Amino acid sequence: MDARRRNRYLEAIGIDVWVPRPGNVRVLPAADAPAATGSAPRAGAQRASASPEPVSGDLAARWGALRSEVIGCTRCALHATRTQGVFGVGYQQADWLVIGEAPGAEEDRKGEPFVGRAGQLLDAMLRAIGLSRTSNVYIANVLKSRPPGNRDPKPEEVAACLPYLLRQIELLKPRLMLAVGRIAAQNLLSTDLALGRLRGKVHHFGELNTPLVVTYHPAYLLRNPADKRKVWEDLKFARRVFRQLTQGIPTDGDRS
Numbered sequence: 416m417d418a419r420r421r422n423r424y425l426e427a428i429g430i431d432v433w434v435p436r437p438g439n440v441r442v443l444p445a446a447d448a449p450a451a452t453g454s455a456p457r458a459g460a461q462r463a464s465a466s467p468e469p470v471s472g473d474l475a476a477r478w479g480a481l482r483s484e485v486i487g488c489t490r491c492a493l494h495a496t497r498t499q500g501v502f503g504v505g506y507q508q509a510d511w512l513v514i515g516e517a518p519g520a521e522e523d524r525k526g527e528p529f530v531g532r533a534g535q536l537l538d539a540m541l542r543a544i545g546l547s548r549t550s551n552v553y554i555a556n557v558l559k560s561r562p563p564g565n566r567d568p569k570p571e572e573v574a575a576c577l578p579y580l581l582r583q584i585e586l587l588k589p590r591l592m593l594a595v596g597r598i599a600a601q602n603l604l605s606t607d608l609a610l611g612r613l614r615g616k617v618h619h620f621g622e623l624n625t626p627l628v629v630t631y632h633p634a635y636l637l638r639n640p641a642d643k644r645k646v647w648e649d650l651k652f653a654r655r656v657f658r659q660l661t662q663g664i665p666t667d668g669d670r671s
């Protein structure tokens with residue numbers, strides 16, 4: 416199905432399609448790809464249409480082993496109420512890692528992150544900067560099990576589940592992390608600051624000091640569509656940070 420038809424279909428079923436203004440969006444042509452300096456990008460880093468480089472058998476096996484652990488996990492009480500653990504989805508060598516909060520009802524049913532309405536909006540947001548879960552981004556959540564009624568994760572649930580995310584990050588070694596929503600941002604950055612205060616800056620995460628950018632959760636955007644403009648600013652900022660990273664340009668600082 417072509418993009419126009421799909422957008423018409425999504426709108427018909429009540430999904431607000433993310434269509435950034437013309438001229439703002441550009442899937443990077445090869446000539447725009449980061450310079451092949453010391454830290455060259457991995458294949459599939461920027462172009463949603465490029466076929467990703469195959470993942471080696473060893474790496475795929477390590478991802479598979481971790482997935483099995485998560486699917487069978489009983490570390491917190493949520494295992495008793497979930498349908499299944501929701502591990503993550505995407506290219507296992509992606510440069511970009513998107514991190515959300517926890518599976519919702521649809522994700523719990525299907526076993527894949529961000530497949531409900533918010534997920535469709537997330538896909539559209541990512542597509543606007545040339546990213547796709549099928550080729551160059553990995554998507555995971557802080558929690559791998561659905562909290563009943565979509566309540567906020569409890570601290571003990573986060574404490575039990577975060578080591579899985581850390582191991583996903585260790586396998587992926589992303590160049591850039593994008594935290595979507597307050598819960599993901601606050602837990603990853605160990606802060607109580609409001610999301611508005613965390614946007615527009617490059618934070619750093621974990622032992623690898625991975626650059627991390629924050630934006631609103633797509634579910635929030637479904638409720639507050641006027642803030643799409645802010646998210647578009649955040650996505651452009653993240654894309655700029657990523658380009659700087661691949662060109663060896665320091666990324667500390669904020670949007671200004």
Ligand code: URA
Nearest residue numbers: 515516517518528529
């Ligand atoms: N919201 C999230 O944060 N993650 C999902 O996987 C789905 C909705």
